[in-house]
Amino acid sequence: MERENFGSKIGAILAAAGSAVGLGNVWRFPIETGENGGAAFIIIYVLCILLLGLPIMISEFLIGRYTHANTAGAFRIVSNGSPWKWVGRMGVFTGWFIMCYYVVVGGWTMHYTFLSVTNAFYEVPASRYEDIFNHFVANPWAPTLWLFLFIGIIHFVITRGVQSGIEKSAKLMMPTLFAITIFLAICSVTLPGASQGIEFLLRPDWSKVDSTTILEAMGQAFYSLSLAMGCLCTYASYFDKQTPLAKSALNVSVIDTLIAILAGFIIFPSVFNIGMNPNDVGVGAGLTFISLPNVFQQALGDGSFLAVVFSTAFYFLLFVAALTSAISLHEVATAYVTEEFKMSRKKGATIVTLTVLVLGALCSLSFGPLSGVKLFDRNIFSLFDDLSGRILLPLGGMLISIFAGWVLDRKLYRDELSNGGDMKTPYFKLLVFSLRYIAPLAIALVFLDQIGVFAFLK
Ligand code: PHE
Numbered sequence: 415m416e417r418e419n420f421g422s423k424i425g426a427i428l429a430a431a432g433s434a435v436g437l438g439n440v441w442r443f444p445i446e447t448g449e450n451g452g453a454a455f456i457i458i459y460v461l462c463i464l465l466l467g468l469p470i471m472i473s474e475f476l477i478g479r480y481t482h483a484n485t486a487g488a489f490r491i492v493s494n495g496s497p498w499k500w501v502g503r504m505g506v507f508t509g510w511f512i513m514c515y516y517v518v519v520g521g522w523t524m525h526y527t528f529l530s531v532t533n534a535f536y537e538v539p540a541s542r543y544e545d546i547f548n549h550f551v552a553n554p555w556a557p558t559l560w561l562f563l564f565i566g567i568i569h570f571v572i573t574r575g576v577q578s579g580i581e582k583s584a585k586l587m588m589p590t591l592f593a594i595t596i597f598l599a600i601c602s603v604t605l606p607g608a609s610q611g612i613e614f615l616l617r618p619d620w621s622k623v624d625s626t627t628i629l630e631a632m633g634q635a636f637y638s639l640s641l642a643m644g645c646l647c648t649y650a651s652y653f654d655k656q657t658p659l660a661k662s663a664l665n666v667s668v669i670d671t672l673i674a675i676l677a678g679f680i681i682f683p684s685v686f687n688i689g690m691n692p693n694d695v696g697v698g699a700g701l702t703f704i705s706l707p708n709v710f711q712q713a714l715g716d717g718s719f720l721a722v723v724f725s726t727a728f729y730f731l732l733f734v735a736a737l738t739s740a741i742s743l744h745e746v747a748t749a750y751v752t753e754e755f756k757m758s759r760k761k762g763a764t765i766v767t768l769t770v771l772v773l774g775a776l777c778s779l780s781f782g783p784l785s786g787v788k789l790f791d792r793n794i795f796s797l798f799d800d801l802s803g804r805i806l807l808p809l810g811g812m813l814i815s816i817f818a819g820w821v822l823d824r825k826l827y828r829d830e831l832s833n834g835g836d837m838k839t840p841y842f843k844l845l846v847f848s849l850r851y852i853a854p855l856a857i858a859l860v861f862l863d864q865i866g867v868f869a870f871l872k
Contacts (some may be wrong), residue, residue, distance in 0.1 A: 418576040425581040432738030434670040444678030451622035462635040473818035478650030484749035485644035505644035513743035514773040521560030523733040530725035536717030551781035611682030642810030644746035684713035808861035819849030
């Protein structure tokens with residue numbers, strides 16, 4: 415069967431940016447920035463993106479576009495039958511794993527959009543938000559139904575194919591996402607007391623920067639750019655030969671970073687507006703589903719029209735961000751199943767969807783009926799999260815950089831990067847240097863940190 419490509423460069427970039435912009439931009443980056451020295455952290459983060467993230471993203475793009483194959487197939491082709499082919503399989507596996515818990519949160523964003531639009535937070539006392547969330551996730555039915563709905567939407571998009579599914583939805587959803595982000599940031603910075611929030615986010619404080627900060631910035635850069643999970647490699651396999659790889663990677667990184675910073679502009683002005691201590695807002699689910707609904711009600715007027723609009727827009731934004739990322743994860747697995755086991759896209763996608771329904775439901779139920787099922791002291795959800803984020807992700811990133819820097823044929827790399835000599839690549843030496851030395855070393859440090867070696871040594 416003829417393999418599809420993206421129909422336009424902008425479609426390709428928006429799809430890749432859709433993968434990158436996700437929950438990580440909203441529920442992790444802003445709070446990490448505020449707590450780790452503001453602008454100082456942003457500078458370090460941007461350096462991580464430039465020195466480590468971009469070279470790896472460019473390499474993933476390159477391998478995908480050169481082979482026009484799913485990630486496992488792509489690495490099999492470029493590895494010439496050597497064991498490096500396992501890096502591709504590992505990417506597929508990691509992406510699949512991440513998808514299983516990511517979709518659970520996708521379902522939660524839908525539920526909170528629904529609660530917001532129905533003004534369900536009106537007159538809820540601040541102390542109740544935690545109960546509301548805990549009660550919701552522990553319920554065996556509601557989160558599972560939202561989860562299935564979320565997966566259903568992904569399935570619908572994926573089965574429509576690369577151009578009429580993924581590309582078309584990205585062209586619709588990404589501009590929507592930009593518009594909502596800007597709208598919310600403007601609303602938020604016009605609140606009284608907003609300047610303190612912006613100061614918290616941006617004031618550089620180098621005294622807060624230490625080795626842990628740098629490791630955190632690297633880990634975040636990796637996750638945020640969707641590296642090492644096959645997503646970018648898979649999407650790039652639908653790029654045509656004219657797509658400029660380095661420039662596209664730069665565009666995606668800039669979009670991702672801007673949205674992450676703007677998310678901080680949405681969150682902190684409201685936090686300071688209500689006089690809350692930013693160190694108490696939490697991170698991840700606690701921030702998003704416990705602190706923020708309360709913050710928004712109080713900052714914008716409990717039960718007011720503005721509060722309903724703001725809160726609804728915020729959770730809808732999260733929903734769209736999570737959806738475009740989850741679609742990219744699904745595509746990694748679908749392309750793999752379809753191409754490696756030679757079946758139709760519909761059938762491949764259905765198999766993937768079924769596995770995600772089952773494993774996603776297990777992750778979801780691990781907050782309720784299955785909360786007793788634990789391994790290494792973690793419930794199923796955290797197990798999926800930690801295994802993929804802390805172990806598989808850095809390991810994959812490191813292997814990709816070593817492979818691209820040391821193993822992959824240099825001439826092939828340069829030819830592909832320059833689109834067969836059509837474009838200048840003055841940064842080529844720096845790129846190879848990073849892939850060979852900086853990235854593997856830096857990621858090895860992140861990895862050791864993530865699995866707790868440094869904490870142990872201390
Ligand atoms: N980059 C996404 C985020 O910031 C997460 C993600 C990782 C999505 C890997 C797809 C693949 O939330």
